[in-house]
Amino acid sequence: MTTQLAPNPRMSRVRQRDTAPELVVRSLLHALDFRYRLHQRLPGRPDIVFPARRKVIFVHGCFWHGHNCKHGAVRSLTNTTFWDSKVTANRTRDVQVQQKLQQLGWRVITLWECELKEPEWIERLLYFLNDD
Numbered sequence: 001m002t003t004q005l006a007p008n009p010r011m012s013r014v015r016q017r018d019t020a021p022e023l024v025v026r027s028l029l030h031a032l033d034f035r036y037r038l039h040q041r042l043p044g045r046p047d048i049v050f051p052a053r054r055k056v057i058f059v060h061g062c063f064w065h066g067h068n069c070k071h072g073a074v075r076s077l078t079n080t081t082f083w084d085s086k087v088t089a090n091r092t093r094d095v096q097v098q099q100k101l102q103q104l105g106w107r108v109i110t111l112w113e114c115e116l117k118e119p120e121w122i123e124r125l126l127y128f129l130n131d132d
């Protein structure tokens with residue numbers, strides 16, 4: 001294994017893609033006439049909020065939130081400990097946030113960046129939104 005001292009190029013790429021998956025979800029909701037709000041003052045600041053339905057959506061990037069997929073499993077060769085602890089902290093916080101929201105009566109769905117590349121997530125999301 002080689003150790004590189006150059007800055008990790010992943011950072012800038014991930015940051016750009018950070019919002020793209022959320023836009024995919026929002027444009028679908030918009031097309032289907034679902035009315036939502038963004039980033040309400042709720043635990044974890046959910047990406048998309050349906051106040052009347054008491055439901056929230058998180059759209060998570062696989063790398064930052066440590067998804068159990070090939071994208072989430074990718075780790076930088078440099079600063080491994082730093083990134084690992086960051087991702088671990090994110091995962092821990094995600095779990096806590098979800099529990100807190102559920103205690104407050106919110107229902108939560110998490111959509112993963114990788115998931116949005118296949119059409120199945122749409123059905124999963126619609127089921128979540130229409131289920132009472």
Ligand SMILES: [Zn+2]
Nearest residue numbers: 062067069114
């Ligand atoms: Zn993933």
